[in-house]
Amino acid sequence: MPSATTSSTSGSSNAMRQSGLLIPTLRDEPGEAEIVSHKLMLRAGLIRKVAAGVYTYLPLGLRVIRKVERIIREELNKTGAQEVLMPIAAPAELWQETGRWDFYGKELFRLKDRHERDFCLGPTHEEIITDLVRREVRSYRQLPATFYQIQTKFRDEIRPRFGLMRGREFIMKDAYSFDADDAGAKESYRKMYEAYRTIFTRCGLTFRPVEADTGLIGGTSSHEFMVLADTGEDGIAVCDACEYAANVEHAAVRNATGGEACPRCAKPLRIVRGIEVGHVFMLGTKYSEKMKAVYLDKQGQDRAIVMGCYGIGVGRTAAAAIEQNHDAKGIIWPAPIAPFHVHVLPLAGKPGAVLDAAHALEAELEKAGMDVLLDDRDERPGVKFNDADLIGCPYHVVIGDKGLKDGQIELKERRTGAVTKLGPADAAARLKERLQAALS
């Protein structure tokens, strides 16, 4: 589990001044947003829309994205997966080899270069990675191997919606496993499945892996990782008796309604809503056969590589976290993916004892390895409190005139609102304790 001391995400300093950051919070609810995560991402100044389903990540939003990415990297690296970065633009020929140039339909963003050659913007990268592997892998000795990337994807969705929940351009982690046989592929799948459990747990999400259909990707079996939330676009049938869970689109429970018999234990199913944040597929040899990705086995025989592929929607994971963690005042970030761990609120904007104390504390927290946001703006207390609640860092430290005279500052936990009065000298140590608990 991570310690607070390894948590810096950008720059040489992990403390930042609010006066120097673009954090355009909104008092009013934007008319364009329907669901709470989208509203709060706009209101807290995380994102701004550029076109339908296309967004700019502002400093705060980008920090959250980077934190999710870091958790993904840490867990995938532990499994032995290797990070690569593939191109966004891919030539039509590779897609024609698998037939998906035609099958994928309008969702595939197509374009021509200056020589009128066809390209597409990658919605997923089976073709590209399989092309790489068939060129570089010859022998069973080079298997198994899993590659992943974290990259911007393009899908010209019929209807983008709900902010980062369903964009046309979005950040995705996609991974591809290559094995010599089915047993190996199964093991690669299992490792990735377990890594996903850890990743979403670390992101502070309540989720459920469910059986799912394989869609355009194809393959032999798949599981979706569903974050349970009423605003989810998918229905899932869950059995409380035996842990069975499946997307209602899945053949085994297609169009199931609540109360129907669980296919595994025959107890009644319950239908809930879910947000698909991750999806793992056993692909078999669908792509390797079409693209002739083969290796030589011990007997010197050509054999098709057995593949798996694995996706995580990075922005969607952040949005799902907000769906599950908010209140009437704003976001309540799980500590591991919060843009900052601590929001320091000096109730003064002009130079003086309060601001001095805030700067001193900022330096100390930073030294202790925490990500600190200091609200050094010359704003009224109410404005700072409301913005801080909206932005939703897990801990707020309030430094005011009155408390300071008695040698006290206040530590507030965003989620519970619980306030602890502390001497400034104790604050860093106490916060570090609490954060370490919250981060593990």
Add this chain to the structure above:
RNA sequence: CGGGGCGUAGCGCAGCCUGGUAGCGCACCAGCUUUGGGAGCUGGCUGUCGGAGGUUCAAAUCCUCUCGCCCCGACCA
């Protein structure tokens, strides 16, 4: 792509039905007073009314076309 809705100041909206040359709140700028939960007063700035064409003496308002955005559906790692 079918159905519905909306485009007026940075944000949220009124004005449109019944044409007369654009308004409210917040934000922003200046000054003074304020300072522990979105301050008060005074003064100020801000608009190709999404775009094009048409009707009319006159169009944000009526008509036609068009673009964008949102919601429902179909669709979907």
